[in-house]
Amino acid sequence: xAGITQSPRYKITETGRQVTLMCHQTWSHSYMFWYRxxxxxxxxxxxxxxxxxxxxxxxxxxxxxxxxxxxxxFPLTLxxxxxxxxxxxFCASSEWMGQEQETQYFGPGTRLLVL
Amino acid sequence: ILNVEQSPQSLHVQxxxxxxxxxxxxxxNFYALHWYRWETAKSPEALFVMTLNGDEKKKGRISATLNxxxxxxxxxxxxxxxxxxxxxxxxxxxxxxADGLTFGKGTHLIIQP
Numbered sequence: 001x002a003g004i005t006q007s008p009r010y011k012i013t014e015t016g017r018q019v020t021l022m023c024h025q026t027w028s029h030s031y032m033f034w035y036r037x038x039x040x041x042x043x044x045x046x047x048x049x050x051x052x053x054x055x056x057x058x059x060x061x062x063x064x065x066x067x068x069x070x071x072x073x074f075p076l077t078l079x080x081x082x083x084x085x086x087x088x089x090f091c092a093s094s095e096w097m098g099q100e101q102e103t104q105y106f107g108p109g110t111r112l113l114v115l
Numbered sequence: 116i117l118n119v120e121q122s123p124q125s126l127h128v129q130x131x132x133x134x135x136x137x138x139x140x141x142x143x144n145f146y147a148l149h150w151y152r153w154e155t156a157k158s159p160e161a162l163f164v165m166t167l168n169g170d171e172k173k174k175g176r177i178s179a180t181l182n183x184x185x186x187x188x189x190x191x192x193x194x195x196x197x198x199x200x201x202x203x204x205x206x207x208x209x210x211x212x213a214d215g216l217t218f219g220k221g222t223h224l225i226i227q228p
Contacts, residue, residue: 033215042220043159043204058215090158103149104216106158 003027006091006107014115019078021110023091031094032074033104034058034066036087043090049074081114088112117141119207121219128195128226135191136222138205142186147208149216150179150190154201162190162203195226 004025013019023032034046035058045058047066055066063085065077074093078085088111092104120139128134140148147166151159163172168183176193192199202223206216 035218040220043206043216043218045215045217048215059217103161103164105161108158 004091004093004105004107006089006110008110009108010111012113012115013081015082016080019081019112021076021078021089021091021112023074023076023107025072025074025091025093025105025107027093027095027105028071029093029095029105030071031104032068033092033094034064034074034076035090035092036060037090037109038087046076046089078112081112083114086112086114117207117209117217119205119217119219121203121205121222123222124220125223126225128224130195130197130226130228132195133191133193134195134224135189136203136224138188138190138219140186140188140205140207141209142184144209145183145186145207148181148183148188149206149208150188151204151206152201153204153221159204190222192224195224197226197228200224200226 007022030051033048035043037043044060046064049055049068052068052071068074088109090109091107094102094104122137149164150162152162153159163179165181170181172179178191181188202221204221206218
């Protein structure tokens with residue numbers, strides 16, 4: 001009964017390095033999301049995915065890349081990390097069944113520090 | 116960029132008292148309004164998803180109302196307990212399908228014994 005997990009939970013990296021944050025869900029939810037949480041901004045959507053091989057930009061996608069080759073995984077890559085990407089990153093998933101809106105379920109978060 | 120406002124930003128309430136706070140959102144292109152409870156060092160936990168104007172939902176001592184025409188939702192907590200201390204987030208969903216949520220910055224609730 002793992003639900004939705006994120007790894008690593010904590011990461012320190014240097015400016016310019018590539019970093020990948022992993023997200024895995026066991027519910028076979030169609031939809032997956034990446035948010036970042038910053039003081040003064042709340043949660044902001046980076047990217048989302050409606051199904052495997054379908055991804056779309058959210059509010060703050062610049063500097064990030066996502067992929068969704070399998071339904072259960074939705075990795076987020078920072079191609080060349082910058083200090084402004086220091087944040088807490090949350091992955092979420094949900095299922096949408098026609099007209100019935102489903103809630104989003106959040107992972108535990110990854111704290112990323114870019115030096 | 117959609118504007119979702121929550122007020123107040125923070126709130127101190129005496130244990131046993133009831134309280135409420137507000138979420139304001141665009142009244143156009145409304146699809147759903149979500150409420151989450153977020154405890155420190157944990158992930159947001161869903162409370163309610165509300166879709167219909169006039170909707171009222173209840174979970175234990177917590178309830179919420181929705182007015183989509185004027186663009187606001189209230190969250191009420193009756194008889195506050197220390198375990199209610201958390202940040203309460205509302206999130207606005209537009210259009211159809213799960214395109215991601217636009218979150219407010221939250222109301223940080225502290226219950227004082």
